[in-house]
Each structure stands twice: as structure tokens, then as C-alpha cells.
């Protein structure tokens with residue numbers, strides 16, 4: 331038995347690629363971590379997952395990243411982060427983690443293309459847009475239902491669309507959609523927005539934007555593509571039918587932590603629990619960005635967490 335177990339471990343060691351730092355995720359947190367780990371000469375490997383650049387890469391324009399006073403395109407900023415990390419030796423691997431084993435060191439991470447054994451891990455898998463979970467939403471996704479104005483706005487030229495949500499994303503994307511759409515109707519479940527005052531002002535002053543307050547969508551229907559939503563006033567309970575060509579949903583995000591469930595401590599909303607050093611409940615595993623941050627969720631805070639995680643991973647390796 332002893333020999334069998336050892337040969338299993340040896341086979342695992344031989345088949346896997348050994349790295350000092352494996353970064354899972356290539357948004358602002360992952361790429362900032364890659365830059366710092368690369369400059370510490372740790373030759374980090376970054377697994378990109380499905381979206382190189384993370385959420386910022388599907389954001390039309392970023393106006394609040396310091397140093398870029400005129401704003402710059404989200405895809406461009408994502409590309410700059412990547413180029414910067416690569417310049418110092420980070421390796422970007424276009425693959426996704428499919429399974430992790432943090433029960434022993436080195437930590438094992440399997441991907442579609444192979445397997446890694448890593449002395450340290452930085453989790454930067456970000457978050458995914460939340461769904462409304464109403465009938466019709468799944469059926470019409472890609473056929474009128476969207477979670478990304480930057481990606482899909484163009485398809486709604488001279489059409490009427492609704493935007494669901496009252497936060498910064500809803501206001502920012504709603505204003506962006508007025509470039510294409512005839513009319514954008516924001517449907518919000520309360521009578522006050524959550525968005526920052528600058529974005530609220532911009533949306534309220536846009537002549538193409540209208541608001542429907544205290545209302546939620548409880549059904550999306552159409553014939554091949556979206557044609558109508560059923561609204562329910564949350565104060566009166568009254569249902570109404572509302573004609574629309576598109577439904578853009580911006581109601582927050584959920585952290586991408588399914589892969590780590592049972593291996594690391596997660597909070598009640600499934601975010602990875604980290605301390606101020608970006609350390610998770612397992613020594614040698616760090617987390618940064620929106621996967622571990624339900625509060626700030628900005629490009630700059632995610633990048634800052636990524637840098638901090640890489641600095642701490644460097645110190646952790648040095649201490650060994």
C-alpha cells in the first residue's frame with residue numbers, strides 16, 4: 331500500500347508542471363498579482379479562465395482609474411495590464427482550472443490542458459453577473475436578454491430596451507445603451523437609486539432614459555426574441571405588460587467560488603474570506619479582487635488586492 335501511494339504521488343509530480351506562484355484569473359487582481367510576482371522573479375503563471383481581462387474587458391469605458399484623466403476603454407486597460415505583467419516575465423496560459431486540491435502542498439490545480447503543482451496560489455476568479463431568476467430569462471439570453479451593454483448594445487439600434495437595477499452598473503450601462511437604443515427604461519425595485527451621484531445625475535439628465543420605480547420584472551416573453559416583460563408594482567402588487575426589445579440586467583454579482591467550496595473558508599455570500607494580508611484559511615493560498623471583496627469592487631481596489639496578495643506570497647516563499 332505504502333509503495334502504491336508513493337508511486338501515485340510520484341506520478342502526479344512527474345505529470346504536473348511545477349510553479350512557485352499560480353494565479354487563477356486574469357482580471358485586474360490577477361494581472362496586478364502577476365506583475366508583482368513577476369518583478370519578484372517568481373515566474374508566475376496566470377490561468378485566464380474564460381475571460382482574459384475579467385469584467386473590465388467588457389466595460390465600455392473606465393473613468394476612475396488614476397492616471398487616465400480622459401478615461402480609457404476597458405478592453406484597452408485589460409490589455410495594458412496583461413502587457414505590463416508579461417514584460418516582467420509573467421506567463422499567460424489560456425486555460426481554466428477545473429479542479430483544485432488544497433489539502434496538501436504543493437497545491438494541485440487541474441486544467442483542461444494539464445495539471446499544475448504550485449507552492450502558492452493566488453485566487454483571482456472574480457465575480458459573475460447575478461440573474462433575475464424569472465421565467466423567460468434563460469430562454470431569451472442572447473436573444474434579447476443581456477448582462478453586458480458594451481457587448482450587445484449595438485444589436486439594439488433604434489430599439490426600446492429596459493435596464494434592471496439601480497446601482498452604478500445599471501446607470502453606467504443605461505447611459506451607454508442610449509447611444510444605440512431609441513429609449514431606455516430603467517426598472518428599479520425601490521424609489522431610490524443605489525448608484526453614485528455622478529452616475530445618477532448623468533442618467534437622470536439623459537433625455538432617452540425613463541424610470542419606473544418600485545417595480546420588478548416577473549416574466550420575460552417573446553417570439554424568438556424578447557417582445558414583452560411583465561412588471562409588478564411592489565407597492566400596489568399590480569401587474570402590467572410592457573413592450574420592449576431587450577432586457578439588460580445589472581443587479582450585482584456573485585463570486586466565482588464554486589471550485590473552492592469545501593477547500594477554503596467562504597462567507598455566507600460565498601466570497602473567499604481573507605485577512606488584511608490577502609491570506610485565506612489555507613497557508614500559501616491567497617485571494618484578491620472581487621472573489622474576496624463584496625464591498626469595494628473597483629478596478630483599482632482589485633488591482634491593489636492583487637498586488638498585496640503577490641507581495642505576501644513572495645514573503646511566504648522567502649520565509650520558507
Ligand code: NAP
Pocket residue numbers: 393394462494495496497498499500502519520523524546580581582583625626627628
Ligand atoms: P450593486 O451596487 O450591488 O447594485 C445592484 C442593484 O440591483 C441595486 O440597485 C439592487 O437594488 C438591484 N437588485 C439586486 N438584486 C435584485 C433583484 N433580484 N431584482 C431587482 N433588482 C435587484 O451592483 P452594481 O451596480 O453591479 O455595482 C457593483 C459594484 O461595482 C459597486 O460597488 C459599484 O460602485 C461598482 N461599480 C462602479 C462603477 C464606476 O465607478 N464607474 C461602475 C459599475 C460598478 P437595491 O438598490 O434595492 O438593493
